[in-house]
Amino acid sequence: MELRTYWKHLKRRWLLILIPVVIVLGVGLLTYKPAPQAYNSGVRFIVGQKPSESAAVRDEDRYYNWLTSEYIVNGLTDWVRGGEFASAVSAYLVTQDLDIPAGAIQGGLASDNARSMLTISLTANDAAALEAMMSGVIVVLTEQNAEALPQLGGETAVLTQLDQPIINPISTGIRSQLDLPIRILLALFVGLGLALLVEYLDPTIHDRETVEELGLSILGEIPRK
Helix, strand or coil, X not given: CCHHHHHHHHHHCHHHHHHHHHHHHHHHHHCCCCCCCEEEEEEEEEEECCCCCCCCCCHHHHHHHHHHHHHHHHHHHHHHHCHHHHHHHHHHHXXXXXXXXXXHHHHCEEEEEECCEEEEEEEECXXXXXXXXXXXXXXXXXXXXXXXXXXXXXXXXXXXXXXXXXXXXXXXXXXXXXXXXXXXXXXXXXXXXXXXXXXXXXXXXXXXXXXXXXXXXXXXXXXXX
16 A cells, blocks of 8 residues: 555544544643652761781781671661661651651662672652651661671671762653653554554545446546535
8 A cells, every 4th residue: 555545544534543642642731740859868888897806917807807897788788678677767767756657768778789888879759858867777777787687696787987978859850751742652653553443444435546446437526625
């Protein structure tokens, strides 16, 4: 089928093409809400073991201290990613007269580790709440980590905070801006498919070319007004 034939069919069914687009556009405009502003804050910790109490510290002892620090970082990373850590932070914030559920904390919490360094990142839609949550994360991580590290025999691992958390706004990104145009484009394709389907199923003869393709003679033609 030639392109002009497709164009002729689509032109005849233009209303079917337009209906899905109008519906999606209308629903999109009625339900549109701008993406909320998000904020992020991060902090890094270095983990170190207490030096040996013996007068002479061998290189082998130093090696095992560093190796143990890496294991501690791995254990703390797993703890931060679990629900118990978020619950502990939420419980601490309650003592500060702040009611922030554990789910809201865990949903924006991320952690990463590299050797003896632990990186904590937290995201929230409210800058003040994010600052409070990050303070709770730091307190729980540095003062209550003994519960997550039974290998230390009840001792608290030594974490040194390398930097102060800074609240940074996060760009909403291009995805939220393209959401409605992409839906409209999909609706347009649906309308095109619907128009071609209806044209294919329609047994009505609309033009003389179709009659000629059937091998019939045309006796007369009524022009459009």
